[in-house]
Amino acid sequence: MALKVYAKYLSIAIVAWISYEVSQRPSITIVERTLPPLPHPVGPLTPNTRLREAEILFRNTITGPESIVVDDSGNVYTGLLNGTIITFRDENPQGSIRVFLERITCGETQDPRSRPLGLRIRGRELFVVDPYVGIVRVNLDDPRNRGCLVNVKRDTVDKRNLVFIDDLDITSEGVVYFSEASTKFDLLSCHAEIFEGAANGVLLKYDPKSGEISTVLKDLYFANGVQLSPNEDFVLVNELTAARITRFWIKGEKSGTSDIFSNNLPGLPDNIRPRAKGGYWVAMGLPRVHPKAAIDDLLAKPWLRYLLNKFMPPSLIHSFPEPNPLGIIVGIDENGAIVETLQDPGAQHIPTATEAMEVDGVLYIGGYTSPFLGRLKL
Numbered sequence: 001m002a003l004k005v006y007a008k009y010l011s012i013a014i015v016a017w018i019s020y021e022v023s024q025r026p027s028i029t030i031v032e033r034t035l036p037p038l039p040h041p042v043g044p045l046t047p048n049t050r051l052r053e054a055e056i057l058f059r060n061t062i063t064g065p066e067s068i069v070v071d072d073s074g075n076v077y078t079g080l081l082n083g084t085i086i087t088f089r090d091e092n093p094q095g096s097i098r099v100f101l102e103r104i105t106c107g108e109t110q111d112p113r114s115r116p117l118g119l120r121i122r123g124r125e126l127f128v129v130d131p132y133v134g135i136v137r138v139n140l141d142d143p144r145n146r147g148c149l150v151n152v153k154r155d156t157v158d159k160r161n162l163v164f165i166d167d168l169d170i171t172s173e174g175v176v177y178f179s180e181a182s183t184k185f186d187l188l189s190c191h192a193e194i195f196e197g198a199a200n201g202v203l204l205k206y207d208p209k210s211g212e213i214s215t216v217l218k219d220l221y222f223a224n225g226v227q228l229s230p231n232e233d234f235v236l237v238n239e240l241t242a243a244r245i246t247r248f249w250i251k252g253e254k255s256g257t258s259d260i261f262s263n264n265l266p267g268l269p270d271n272i273r274p275r276a277k278g279g280y281w282v283a284m285g286l287p288r289v290h291p292k293a294a295i296d297d298l299l300a301k302p303w304l305r306y307l308l309n310k311f312m313p314p315s316l317i318h319s320f321p322e323p324n325p326l327g328i329i330v331g332i333d334e335n336g337a338i339v340e341t342l343q344d345p346g347a348q349h350i351p352t353a354t355e356a357m358e359v360d361g362v363l364y365i366g367g368y369t370s371p372f373l374g375r376l377k378l
Helices: 002-024 185-198 294-301 300-311 315-320
Strands: 054-055 068-070 076-078 085-089 096-103 119-122 125-130 134-139 144-153 164-169 176-181 202-206 215-218 222-230 234-239 244-249 258-262 267-274 282-289 324-334 338-346 356-358 363-364 373-377
Touching: 054 363, 068 119, 068 356, 076 119, 076 363, 085 258, 119 164, 119 176, 119 234, 134 164, 144 176, 164 185, 176 234, 185 294, 185 300, 202 222, 202 234, 215 234, 215 244, 222 244, 234 267, 244 267, 258 324, 267 324, 267 356, 294 300
Parallel strands: 164 222, 176 222, 222 267
Antiparallel strands: 054 373, 068 076, 076 085, 085 096, 119 125, 125 134, 134 144, 164 176, 176 202, 202 215, 222 234, 234 244, 244 258, 267 282, 282 324, 324 338, 356 363, 363 373
16 A cells, blocks of 8 residues: 555656656747758768877867867867866877866856857957857956957847857957857757757847947858858858858948858758868768758657657757767868868767867867867878
């Protein structure tokens, strides 16, 4: 009898816990859509093992080196999952690692969830995007000397609050173009953005002269990496869940218009950075290669997206089963055509990449949850 009573109360507790968990999940409005047919592994997409040649730095001593920058003195900087920014010497990475910044703050604004995402360097200043704080400028010679360009707790755009800012690039005149992955879900709820399937992302512009923030592009699918062209006549923004890159023209006769720069990519594009041979490196968070890909299956099944959003623990989102595991970084030319790929079939060495940053013949490879930093000699 006592056992039955205990079982009854245990069942009630389990049901109550499940009900509470479900009630805490973000509400989504499912959008039905599909991606183009999966690219076939031919030409530049022919399988190779070049990513397996990468050196693994700081294995299990760091977590989540999302974005990477290198200053003119050979110091490398990257932001981690715990909110810190570390630095080390390019020629001696293992022996020179240290904490550069303990926590991102924007004036008096700070947040315990602080997590540096996109990084850029201009002169002796480091620019950091933190989705819970804002866009911050930090002096490389004196980290105490910092300024706040965008404050997500205070600043607004189009009479709304900023929700999930992600990456940035800066013109020679100091204008900042930055992405907002979602205007609806924050970083901790980014899985809901994927499950919903809507175009909630935007590309924004910060004018340093007026201090104003304006919307450049709307209706982007998980707006992610941002990169200016060498002549600053256009800016590129990766659309993660559309597997494409969109171009917005800044100068010339096409100024103020946009078009698709690169479409049907062999993965979900995270950050985009310059390639020394011309064009850009595009890091792929998840692969999309024939014959099967998890994201394509997911988008094609609205009912599955709804159930996963309700019942799948957020901690398991990043371990969602991939039927065709592949670590992949794509090199595209100035016209958006794929010209080379760096691959790890089976995703055993470099399973995922959020950024590929090239400097002096070396490609640094970051990953949002990776317990290491990759370093590949090209």
